[in-house]
Amino acid sequence: MSNIRDIAKLAHVSVTTVSRVLNNHPYVKEEKRKAVWEAVEQLDYQQNINAVHLSKGKTSVIGVVLPYINHPYFSRLLEGIADAAEGDGYKLMVIQTNYEAEKEIEALDMLRLKQVDGVIFTSRNSPWQVLKKYRTYGPVVACENKLDDEISTIFIDHYQAFQLGMNVLMEKGHRKIGYCISRREGSNSQKRHEAYCDQLEKLGEPMRDEWIFEKCLHMKDGARVLQEWTKHEDAPTALVVTNDLVASGLLLEAEKLGITVPERLAIVGFDDQPLAKALQITTIRLPLHEIGAEAFRQAKSDQVVHKALPFQLIERKTV
Amino acid sequence: MSNIRDIAKLAHVSVTTVSRVLNNHPYVKEEKRKAVWEAVEQLDYQQNINAVHLSKGKTSVIGVVLPYINHPYFSRLLEGIADAAEGDGYKLMVIQTNYEAEKEIEALDMLRLKQVDGVIFTSRNSPWQVLKKYRTYGPVVACENKLDDEISTIFIDHYQAFQLGMNVLMEKGHRKIGYCISRREGSNSQKRHEAYCDQLEKLGEPMRDEWIFEKCLHMKDGARVLQEWTKHEDAPTALVVTNDLVASGLLLEAEKLGITVPERLAIVGFDDQPLAKALQITTIRLPLHEIGAEAFRQAKSDQVVHKALPFQLIERKTV
Known part of the structure; x- marks a missing residue:
């Protein structure tokens, strides 16, 4: 705080007084206050916002x-x-x-x-x-x-949103439904998983762990899942997918391999990013x-x- | 700073003294310094980082x-x-x-x-x-x-990067080349424009302002440009495009309208985003x-x- 010392010297007051004036402390004599502000102007001293934050107890x-x-x-x-x-x-x-x-x-x-x-x-x-x-x-x-x-x-409500995604697929006759997720341990992910299990139960379908694709967050993860999907002997016919980015990766990789969507694989995304609109992906719009x-x-x-x-x-x- | 007041009260010293001690000010009597730190411990007072920033003159x-x-x-x-x-x-x-x-x-x-x-x-x-x-x-x-x-x-070097984009197109025989940009006034944009003009001059082609598409930053801007492009009587056969997002918008809209890329319209993007890879867009990779x-x-x-x-x-x- 060498600047404060300079002000104090020029104004012939103590460093404490300068600090009080800069922080609008009430008990400072008017003549000292004036001397400090004159010195401040003379030195073109820039107030340190940290002093303001310290004095207000708030930072915005x-x-x-x-x-x-x-x-x-x-x-x-x-x-x-x-x-x-x-x-x-x-x-x-x-x-x-x-x-x-x-x-x-x-x-x-x-x-x-x-x-x-x-x-x-x-x-x-x-x-x-x-x-x-x-x-x-x-x-x-x-x-x-x-x-x-x-x-x-x-x-x-991630439970209801996932349920909606499942229902859209079930209404089209899908029974073999899998899903993609980023991290299973996230609390939002857990809600999605609960909805998944409950909907499978309504369908009378068993929960197959190999139809849950983890670590799906980016576009390249979608491409990877599509590759894995082609290797499944008994593959799901539909996927509810983490987000539109992963859904895009799935869709574009499917196009490359000549796998028709939604005929051979139906996809529901989440978010409604601009990419989902451009690629015509069915999705659950989240108000992010x-x-x-x-x-x-x-x-x-x-x-x-x-x-x-x-x-x-x-x-x-x-x- | 009610906490500092609490410390001052408990330590039987002034608020100024507390402030001095917390900020490691040299001129404080040892017994007062000790009393302050004892009060601090007793009150489990958490140091305010703004005091640290104020005293160090650095915030990291x-x-x-x-x-x-x-x-x-x-x-x-x-x-x-x-x-x-x-x-x-x-x-x-x-x-x-x-x-x-x-x-x-x-x-x-x-x-x-x-x-x-x-x-x-x-x-x-x-x-x-x-x-x-x-x-x-x-x-x-x-x-x-x-x-x-x-x-x-x-x-x-945006001049050289744009030049490279133009050269790729010129090597394929394109002479009618336009470009997309976000803001013409940006200094990087100006470099791109200079390169554009210089390459056109090499080709002996005039600069046509209607082939420069402004306000192109997002995917939807690419779709808009493609729509404009279809309405040009004398349309460019190739575009050097702001970034991969705009290039994707162009490409996907072209696919929708049955306009073949690169046969009817060639596209070079910038950045090399994952989307460019997924959509197989030729691009200039920038080390962002x-x-x-x-x-x-x-x-x-x-x-x-x-x-x-x-x-x-x-x-x-x-x-």
Whole structure:
């Protein structure tokens, strides 16, 4: 803080007085206050925002935890958060975690150390209890289907959305239905799995683990699944797929190999990304931008809120 | 700072003394210092990182300016920045600007107010002089093809890259070549335009303004251009296209309308996104992740550096 010392010297006051004046502390004599501001002007001293944050106990910064920055699902969420934050004069600290628990703790520590006013988890790996532990330091928001007294959540009902995807396929006569997922352990993924099992039971079909394709997040994962699918002796006739990116990978690989969609393999995606529209993929539209905007509103409020947003089937040509 | 007041009360010292102790100010009597730390422990007071930043004059945060968060070109750059920042214990403040000059100034003000140690402009709207004006407050980095004594830059040679795109088409016998661009005023866009004009001159072809398609950034822009293209009486037989997203939009719309690519319309994209691979689009691969990583290294250093990275033609099926 050499600048503060310079001001103090020039204004013939103590460093403490300068600090008090810059932070609008009440008990400073008017003549000293004036001397400090004159010195500030003379030195063209730029206020250090960290002093402001320290004095206010607030930063107008929200932390955003994302496993992957370069994925359209998370980019769309982040855009929703950013658009809402901008309108409110907030800034965003973005933490890419690759689902590493240590990185998630780093994000929570920003809350503890008052570097941010709230933290949004677009997805997480750490136990729920860890998020709750940090709740005393400020708002923690999770984009998942949970009701908890301490943590605000914003979500779509992943059970119902997956059920809708299954029903669309079942109405077309499909009984041999598999699905693709990114991580089975995610709480949203678990809801999807529950819906899968329940719908299979309604069909009277057994649960076949080999029809659940894991680690499906990117386009190339769709291509890989299609390759695996061709090798199955008893392959599913339809797949409910993680997201539109994976669905696109499946569809394009199927086209390459001359496998007709939906005749030989029906596909339902999630999200309704521009790519799904361009490729005419039937998908469940998720309001990702709105989820992001609501997550921001929850993160700047101390009130704990739970909100579910609606989803919608977009029928195109892959079912 | 109610916590500091609590500590002061418990330690029987002034708030100023607490602040001095927490900030490692030298002139505090040992007994007072001890009393403060005991009170801190007793109250389990969590240090405010803003005090640390204030005292160090450093934040280990880099500001990243992006016009659009939800676009794979910028997502890939941001991923490169984030991957490098993580490895170095830095955090990122992300500012989405929509190319509004005011938002860009806000980002620069974070540097002036010491909220960040450096600022990266992945793209900009403000005049270069504005960036230079803020250079006294810390490192400013631009991802563009410029050499300047004060501002570090990281880029590919957009003139040469565009020239390569044109040459690929010219080698196949194309003479009627148009191009798509996002904003003509961007400095990288200007380099592309120069290369365009020079190559047309080599061909002895006139520059036709109606063959330059502006505002092309997203997939839907590609579909729009294809529609416009069909209406041209004298349409180009080949296009060098902003990025792979726009190229994909063009290609998919052409497929829908039964326009064969490359026979009736040849397309060269930029970036080499996964989508370009999946759709077999010929493209110029740009090292976006590496550009991001280098931008981060430049942003945390006071040294002014200029670096050009190599690009590469990826031949697929659209030329």
